[in-house]
Amino acid sequence: EANRQKRKLNFLISQTELYSHFIGKKVKTDEVENSTNDVSVSDETTRPGPANANTIDLPDSVANLDTKVTNFEDLDFDAEDETALRQVAMANAQNAVQEAQDRARAFNQDPNGENKMSQFDDGEMNFQNPTSLQTMDVSQPNMLTCQLKEYQLKGLNWLVNLYEQGINGILADEMGLGKTVQSISVMAYLAEVHNIWGPFLVIAPASTLHNWQQEIAKFVPTLKVLPYWGNAKDRKVLRKFWDRKHITYNRESSFHVLVTSYQLVVQDTPYFQKIRWQYMILDEAQAIKSSQSSRWKALLGFHCRNRLLLTGTPIQNNMQELWALLHFIMPSLFDSHDEFSDWFSKDIESHAQSNTKLNEDQLKRLHMILKPFMLRRVKKHVQKELGDKVEKDVYCDLTYRQRALYANLRNKISILDLIEK
Numbered sequence: 470e471a472n473r474q475k476r477k478l479n480f481l482i483s484q485t486e487l488y489s490h491f492i493g494k495k496v497k498t499d500e501v502e503n504s505t506n507d508v509s510v511s512d513e514t515t516r517p518g519p520a521n522a523n524t525i526d527l528p529d530s531v532a533n534l535d536t537k538v539t540n541f542e543d544l545d546f547d548a549e550d551e552t553a554l555r556q557v558a559m560a561n562a563q564n565a566v567q568e569a570q571d572r573a574r575a576f577n578q579d580p581n582g583e584n585k586m587s588q589f590d591d592g593e594m595n596f597q598n599p600t601s602l603q604t605m606d607v608s609q610p611n612m613l614t615c616q617l618k619e620y621q622l623k624g625l626n627w628l629v630n631l632y633e634q635g636i637n638g639i640l641a642d643e644m645g646l647g648k649t650v651q652s653i654s655v656m657a658y659l660a661e662v663h664n665i666w667g668p669f670l671v672i673a674p675a676s677t678l679h680n681w682q683q684e685i686a687k688f689v690p691t692l693k694v695l696p697y698w699g700n701a702k703d704r705k706v707l708r709k710f711w712d713r714k715h716i717t718y719n720r721e722s723s724f725h726v727l728v729t730s731y732q733l734v735v736q737d738t739p740y741f742q743k744i745r746w747q748y749m750i751l752d753e754a755q756a757i758k759s760s761q762s763s764r765w766k767a768l769l770g771f772h773c774r775n776r777l778l779l780t781g782t783p784i785q786n787n788m789q790e791l792w793a794l795l796h797f798i799m800p801s802l803f804d805s806h807d808e809f810s811d812w813f814s815k816d817i818e819s820h821a822q823s824n825t826k827l828n829e830d831q832l833k834r835l836h837m838i839l840k841p842f843m844l845r846r847v848k849k850h851v852q853k854e855l856g857d858k859v860e861k862d863v864y865c866d867l868t869y870r871q872r873a874l875y876a877n878l879r880n881k882i883s884i885l886d887l888i889e890k
Contacts (some may be wrong), residue, residue: 484558488565514651528546564600569803573635577775612659617654620851622650627844628777629658636778637798641845644781649684652750652777656726665747666718667725673752675730682728695724698733708740720764731756731764746773754778757797758790765793769800770855
């Protein structure tokens with residue numbers, strides 16, 4: 470049974486690696502990171518096809534597998550050889566790629582039946598044509614009031630590529646490298662270049678809400694921000710901005726970006742789920758690391774074209790958290806939580822402890838799966854682009870009450886007496 474579970478997990482990882490390979494060839498994460506690591510999948514797994522094809526050609530042996538094999542009872546992991554299992558995994562990966570394309574294409578279709586972003590569905594922006602990105606160069610939006618650093622501009626290119634493929638991603642730059650301004654620049658790009666003025670949804674910890682509002686107003690004053698917080702009565706008034714029939718989003722719209730907290734988005738989930746969000750940005754995305762949390766489940770139900778996760782914390786070695794992340798960015802592919810959990814159940818995990826190298830290899834593969842969807846730069850890699858660190862001492866006068874408390878402490882008054890006073 471332990472060997473069967475190993476083969477099942479290997480199947481899950483293989484199909485996701487193949488999916489990552491197909492997408493990774495398109496979004497070029499390695500080029501942005503200047504990294505030499507890549508998923509170990511041979512280029513021979515695909516064949517060149519016609520320029521305007523909508524799918525990736527597969528070997529003839531799996532060409533007729535046009536549906537995903539999600540019922541693992543249909544696969545005999547004891548009898549099937551590795552080649553057959555890999556062929557099924559490849560077919561699953563191919564269909565997941567097609568689903569991502571179809572989902573983005575369907576979202577782009579407006580109520581009048583006009584495809585506003587049809588240019589992203591033609592041969593030049595198709596998964597069949599990975600060479601198209603080699604000449605694609607996204608420049609900084611004119612409406613952005615700051616000057617992006619070179620690595621931030623590369624990040625913008627990467628994020629735009631993800632968006633145009635209908636793929637979700639994780640921007641995991643180290644704290645202080647400008648994840649906020651890079652994500653804001655994507656919204657500016659969509660508005661300026663493709664006339665997509667939202668609605669955009671930014672969800673962040675309550676302590677950073679005002680900062681998000683100020684940063685958007687500072688860097689892209691053209692975008693109107695709706696600060697969605699306050700008590701229930703206040704929020705009811707704010708919902709009038711979007712709770713209207715046939716609302717359209719253009720430069721003159723009442724708002725383009727809605728900023729709110731994780732707590733409020735869970736409380737008001739039914740209202741948020743009514744909206745078709747063009748882009749959902751989750752700041753401090755470690756807040757959704759638990760697949761059992763109400764916020765994780767609520768956010769999965771939001772109708773949005775793309776999801777972008779921002780986090781300065783690298784992916785941890787907790788397998789359940791890793792699955793939650795994989796499912797959130799690739800729900801149509803990495804959806805077998807029960808199968809994933811089976812391998813990491815106590816009995817199997819205990820059995821595997823005798824072979825730690827196997828676990829380490831699997832963990833490495835799981836992290837490699839994320840590579841095309843996660844961009845991370847650290848300060849030491851972009852040190853030349855960072856300005857000199859300037860430290861300023863800012864003196865603040867104490868209030869009357871603070872001065873009294875401070876004086877009493879200096880006089881060594883007892884804590885009890887201090888509290889009573």
